[in-house]
Amino acid sequence: MSSRGLLPKPGLRGGFSLSRGHLTALGPLALAAGVGTYVLCRFFSGKSCGKSKVNHAISKDSAKVAHSFDMEDIGTKAVFCRCWRSKKFPYCDGAHTKHNEETGDNVGPLIIKRKGP
Ligand code: FES
Structure with a gap:
């Protein structure tokens, strides 16, 4: 042709x-x-x-999101969010369960416990 x-x-x-x-x-x-x-x-x-962001909504106007706690202020137990989906960030509100169901991920909170007085 x-x-x-x-x-x-x-x-x-x-x-x-x-x-x-x-x-x-x-x-x-x-x-x-x-x-x-x-x-x-x-x-x-x-x-x-492929390098996606983990933080979709928390303090997006800040260059870095960081928190600091004194051990005395934590009490006997604190549950911190590691999935970045919590409405109470930096504390876990259970939003990781929905995130895991939707994405097949397996993230969960960081739980800090203090032994006795
Ligand atoms: S809500 Fe994020 S780890 Fe629980």
């Missing part, structure tokens, strides 16, 4: 009509474009999107 034969012919209504020869020639090109796009997306998503 000559290169001239690859060009679609103008249709009656102003569009283009594609013959079987056009579709046969464009099929491998479309397949190559699809595979190329898939490979590029996989490559670039592994470089940037």
